[in-house]
Amino acid sequence: MYKNSMKIEFLNISDNERFARCVAAAFVLELDPTMDQLSEIKTAISEAVTNAIIHGYEDREGIITIEGNIYDDTVEFIVTDNGVGIPDISRAREPLFTGKPELERSGMGFTIMETFMDSMEVESFVGKGTRITMRKRLNKVDKSEG
Amino acid sequence: MELFVLGKYRTLVVKIYGELDHHKADSVRKAIDREIKRCGVINIAFDFSNVTFMDSSGIGVIMGRYKIAKSLGGSTVIYGANESVQRIIDMSGITNIVTVSDSLENGLKEAAANV
Numbered sequence: 001m002y003k004n005s006m007k008i009e010f011l012n013i014s015d016n017e018r019f020a021r022c023v024a025a026a027f028v029l030e031l032d033p034t035m036d037q038l039s040e041i042k043t044a045i046s047e048a049v050t051n052a053i054i055h056g057y058e059d060r061e062g063i064i065t066i067e068g069n070i071y072d073d074t075v076e077f078i079v080t081d082n083g084v085g086i087p088d089i090s091r092a093r094e095p096l097f098t099g100k101p102e103l104e105r106s107g108m109g110f111t112i113m114e115t116f117m118d119s120m121e122v123e124s125f126v127g128k129g130t131r132i133t134m135r136k137r138l139n140k141v142d143k144s145e146g
Numbered sequence: 147m148e149l150f151v152l153g154k155y156r157t158l159v160v161k162i163y164g165e166l167d168h169h170k171a172d173s174v175r176k177a178i179d180r181e182i183k184r185c186g187v188i189n190i191a192f193d194f195s196n197v198t199f200m201d202s203s204g205i206g207v208i209m210g211r212y213k214i215a216k217s218l219g220g221s222t223v224i225y226g227a228n229e230s231v232q233r234i235i236d237m238s239g240i241t242n243i244v245t246v247s248d249s250l251e252n253g254l255k256e257a258a259a260n261v
Contacts, residue, residue: 014169021199039199039230046201050168104175104210108202108238115237 004030004070012057012064012081020049020066027068028075031138040116041075041136047109048079048132055099056083056130074137085126093122147174149181155254156220157189158182163196168203175207179214188220189257191250195226204231205238212244221245221260223253 006027010016021042028041045066052064067078086092092099093114098107113120117134124130148161158181162174178190190211194200212222222244227235235241245260247253 017167017169018165042199043201043234046167050201050203054168104206106202106205106209106238108205112202112234112237
């Protein structure tokens, strides 16, 4: 079984949204993903990190951690913050729900993560933080099928 | 980002370059809103042909500008989005309220026909 792992920690400033999704994309490159798969992973990571910055830490300084694991052809990303936590996870996962309408948030973050990855789990404790685990299998595309 | 006014159509054209995420959204939003006030336009047209990445923060920007254009009696047009950006646009459902087109000219025509 092929296995690889990595872990990065960075400050909760919005400049790091780009950094995070580029690291995630670079990490899966050895699995030879399609352009669509790369774009899906970048978007899902961007949503998770943006959530941590806007909702997790709000205006205070904090650290966001991304752990990446590869098991054969499946990649797993775990995005963790030590922020305020989510009081009602099922409500937060509803499409178009936003906790911050005044900031012109679309409420699509969790829906995008669910749609673009094969699975997504949310664990959160109020006052402790949030951990999002996403997995995606990157099958080699059979070129003969076009 | 480039902003220019098409006086004849009372339209502000917003040409965005690169990535439109939460980091970039705030400055884009502020620049557009300032220009709408200054120029007295009622329609907003987003040129996405140079946008390489967009997440849900971009949808927030479009929705907010749609509300402003609507309050002025105008409409919002999006054109030139690549496949991955278009996918986010489609998922959001904003295609029900804004005009998505292949070019500025066609977008403005379609938006005018829908008023």
